[in-house]
Each structure stands twice: as structure tokens, then as C-alpha cells.
Amino acid sequence: AQSVTQLGSHVSVSEGALVLLRCNYSSSVPPYLFWYVQYPNQGLQLLLKYTTGATLVKGINGFEAEFKKSETSFHLTKPSAHMSDAAEYFCAVSEAGNEKLTFGTGTRLTIIP
Amino acid sequence: KAGVTQTPRYLIKTRGQQVTLSCSPISGHRSVSWYQQTPGQGLQFLFEYFSETQRNKGNFPGRFSGRQFSNSRSEMNVSTLELGDSALYLCASSLGPGVRAYGYTFGSGTRLTVV
Numbered sequence: 001a002q003s004v005t006q007l008g009s010h011v012s013v014s015e016g017a018l019v020l021l022r023c024n025y026s027s028s029v030p031p032y033l034f035w036y037v038q039y040p041n042q043g044l045q046l047l048l049k050y051t052t053g054a055t056l057v058k059g060i061n062g063f064e065a066e067f068k069k070s071e072t073s074f075h076l077t078k079p080s081a082h083m084s085d086a087a088e089y090f091c092a093v094s095e096a097g098n099e100k101l102t103f104g105t106g107t108r109l110t111i112i113p
Numbered sequence: 114k115a116g117v118t119q120t121p122r123y124l125i126k127t128r129g130q131q132v133t134l135s136c137s138p139i140s141g142h143r144s145v146s147w148y149q150q151t152p153g154q155g156l157q158f159l160f161e162y163f164s165e166t167q168r169n170k171g172n173f174p175g176r177f178s179g180r181q182f183s184n185s186r187s188e189m190n191v192s193t194l195e196l197g198d199s200a201l202y203l204c205a206s207s208l209g210p211g212v213r214a215y216g217y218t219f220g221s222g223t224r225l226t227v228v
Contacts (some may be wrong), residue, residue, distance in 0.1 A: 032213045043117070043203055043219035051213070089158065099211035100146070100169055103156035 002027045002093045006104035014112045019078040021107045023065075024092030026072065033074040034092040034101065035065055044090065051075060061085070086111045115140065117206045117220035125226045134223045138185050138206030141173040144168075145187035146217065147179060150201040159202075162187055163210040191225075199227045 001066045025031060032051050036044040041107040048059025053066040061084075074091060088108045092101040118137040126132050138145050140201040146169075147159040162181035179189040189196055201224050205217035 021127050034212075036219075036225065041221070043221045044205075044217075045219070051215075082181075094158075096213065098169075099213050100150075100156070100158040100161065100171065101156075101212055101217070105155045 001093050002031065002098070003106035004091050004093050004097065004102055006089075006107050009105065010108050010110065012110040013081045016080050019063075019076070019081045019085065019109065020080045021032055021076040021089050021091075023076065023104060024072055024075045024090070025093045026110050027073060027093055029055055029095050029097075032094045033065075033067060034094070035059065035063070035074075036090045036092060036103075038088045038090065038106075040087075045087075049085055057076070063081055075102055081109075081111050081113065083111050085109060117204055117218055119204050119220040119223050121223060122221065123226075125228060126194050128194055128196060128227055132194060132225060133188050133189060134202055134204075134225070135192045136204030136206075136220060137190075138187070138204075138220055141197050142166070142206040142218075143185050143206050144207045144215065145181055145185065146205040146207070146212075147187070147189050148203045148205065149173075150203060151197075151199070154182050154225050156203075159189065161210065184188045193207050194227045196227050198225065200225060227228075 003026045034049045035047040049068045091104040144163040148162040161169040201222045203222045204220045207213045207215040219222045
């Protein structure tokens with residue numbers, strides 16, 4: 001069965017600092033991996049996804065993530081945090097043959113001015 | 114291009130009642146998936162419809178049901194509401210079945226409060 005673990009339910013970083021949100025997954029088959037962002041009272045917006053091929057994936061708003069099979073990780077990073085990045089971030093996995101999304105519990109990112 | 118439309122945005126119901134939520138996908142999209150978001154359980158898959166057929170179902174009791182119409186609009190129904198059904202219900206629209214091949218576009222959700 002597929003599962004996702006997001007370490008740290010709350011992360012605070014200073015404006016301009018590196019953002020690192022951690023995601024580890026469990027999957028019995030090669031997974032597709034996703035990062036979504038949710039702003040208050042809104043739905044989910046796709047930041048980026050890994051399917052196959054290049055393990056470093058670039059997404060919107062300057063975010064990127066690297067798929068590391070040996071570590072079963074898909075951590076999200078952004079070199080320089082902006083106030084508008086304050087939101088909740090969800091990592092998700094999908095397996096072939098069971099194409100629903102299984103989400104992690106989310107990480108709320110706070111940006112300190 | 115209009116996005117995914119969920120109605121109503123907010124809903125307050127009494128325990129024991131039933132409720133119907135609506136989702137209109139992006140024009141041309143034929144698949145709709147539903148997710149429940151709660152503080153305790155997080156985001157959980159409810160079901161997926163494609164061409165009026167349920168393709169996949171999550172681990173929810175039979176009180177939760179859904180359907181899809183020929184114009185791809187979808188409704189989900191929850192009968193005999195319980196306090197624990199209070200949640201944000203999100204609809205995701207895609208061109209075809211499965212998030213891997215087609216990706217999702219999410220609506221803003223319907224926030225259901227059961228009192």
C-alpha cells in the first residue's frame with residue numbers, strides 16, 4: 001500500500017531564506033509523486049510532479065523537488081522564501097493500478113518578515 | 114476557461130439530515146474525483162467517476178455516494194449526517210480517468226458543517 005510521511009507539520013523560515021519541506025513515501029511500485037499547495041479557503045494547486053525520467057523536477061513559483069529512490073524521498077525546496085509562499089503544502093503519491101492520490105498530512109509554512 | 118465549480122461553497126446541516134454537493138468540471142473534462150479534507154484525517158479519497166461510471170472508491174461508509182451525469186457534472190450525497198462528516202469536500206476535474214495520465218484541477222471546495 002502506498003503512504004506518504006511529511007516531517008514537520010509546521011515550518012517557519014525567514015523571508016529570503018531557503019525553504020525545505022520534507023516528504024518520504026512508501027510504494028510497492030514506481031510511484032508518481034506530487035506537491036500541492038493550498039491557500040486559506042481554497043482548493044489545491046499543483047506545484048510540480050515527478051513521473052519518470054529526470055529526478056530533479058522544477059515547478060511553479062520557483063519551487064523544485066528531487067526524487068531520490070534510494071531514500072524514498074521527494075523533498076520540496078525553494079532557494080529564497082517570499083511572503084506569498086505562506087500556505088499549506090501537501091505531498092502526494094499515486095501508484096499504477098490505483099490512481100487515486102494518497103496525501104501526506106501537510107506542512108504549514110510560515111514566512112517570518 | 115472556467116475552472117472547476119463547486120456549489121455551494123458553505124453549508125450547515127443538522128445531524129441526521131442528508132446533503133448533496135455539486136461539482137461542475139472544466140469544459141471538456143470527463144472525469145471527476147472527490148476528496149474529503151478534515152483536520153484529523155487529512156485528505157482522503159472518496160470516489161472517481163468517468164463517463165458516468167464509478168471507477169474507484171475509497172474507504173468510506175455507504176452513507177457516502179455519488180454520481181455523474183452525461184454532461185460530466187457530478188454530485189455527491191451524504192445521508193444521515195454525523196458530526197464527523199464536517200469537512201471541506203474537494204472535487205477534482207480531469208480530461209480522463211486517473212491522476213497519473215491526466216492530472217487533476219481542484220475546485221475551491223464545499224465546506225460542510227454538521228451541527
